[in-house]
Amino acid sequence: GQNIDQPTEMTATEGAIVQINCTYQTSGFNGLFWYQQHAGEAPTFLSYNVLDGLEEKGRFSSFLSRSKGYSYLLLKELQMKDSASYLCAVDPQASGGSYIPTFGRGTSLIVHP
Amino acid sequence: DTGVSQNPRHKITKRGQNVTFRCDPISEHNRLYWYRQTLGQGPEFLTYFQNEAQLEKSRLLSDRFSAERPKGSFSTLEIQRTEQGDSAMYLCASSLARGTGQNGYTFGSGTRLTVV
Numbered sequence: 291g292q293n294i295d296q297p298t299e300m301t302a303t304e305g306a307i308v309q310i311n312c313t314y315q316t317s318g319f320n321g322l323f324w325y326q327q328h329a330g331e332a333p334t335f336l337s338y339n340v341l342d343g344l345e346e347k348g349r350f351s352s353f354l355s356r357s358k359g360y361s362y363l364l365l366k367e368l369q370m371k372d373s374a375s376y377l378c379a380v381d382p383q384a385s386g387g388s389y390i391p392t393f394g395r396g397t398s399l400i401v402h403p
Numbered sequence: 404d405t406g407v408s409q410n411p412r413h414k415i416t417k418r419g420q421n422v423t424f425r426c427d428p429i430s431e432h433n434r435l436y437w438y439r440q441t442l443g444q445g446p447e448f449l450t451y452f453q454n455e456a457q458l459e460k461s462r463l464l465s466d467r468f469s470a471e472r473p474k475g476s477f478s479t480l481e482i483q484r485t486e487q488g489d490s491a492m493y494l495c496a497s498s499l500a501r502g503t504g505q506n507g508y509t510f511g512s513g514t515r516l517t518v519v
Contacts (some may be wrong), residue, residue: 389434
């Protein structure tokens with residue numbers, strides 16, 4: 291089975307940096323997704339990590355440690371529009387396993403002036 | 404391609420009625436997923452298709468839930484004899500079978516169901 295844990299809510303100030311953590315325990319693992327979801331809208335793809343380490347994409351970076359079952363999403367130079375829910379999702383093993391990505395509950399990020 | 408399209412966007416129904424939602428995936432995507440999402444929770448997997456084959460349906464919430472993808476293109480999700488607990492956002496996502504991770508899963512805007 292899959293168990294994914296991330297904080298329920300975080301708050302931060304405009305212009306600051308915030309790190310959203312995700313830990314997972316899974317029976318199969320191929321990679322890890324981060325999605326952003328604004329209220330009432332569909333989740334949108336942010337990043338996908340397969341290998342250990344940090345991947346940077348503009349203001350957003352994502353880190354993965356496979357041995358520790360740990361990932362984080364780092365948001366720099368926060369803007370008000372970054373207020374959203376951030377979903378961590380495990381991409382299961384592709385070979386011989388299921389193809390069903392499993393999502394965490396999401397972290398609601400509130401950015402204030 | 405306009406992405407993943409879901410209809411209707413909103414549905415209000417009386418308890419006990421049947422409802423059907425439609426999802427049109429990205430045309431070249433052969434995998435299609437249905438998820439349910441309630442307030443403050445992440446998407447909860449229901450079922451998925453590869454082309455027209457339904458490869459996993461054991462996690463549909465009850466036998467009142469069923470899904471089809473008859474020609475491997477659009478899909479429908481039906482809920483029979485709706486209950487108030489079925490009120491939620493129903494999300495559809497599609498992906499390629501190969502290289503899914505690099506491209507992610509593309510979600511539709513969802514159908515918000517309210518059972519009164």
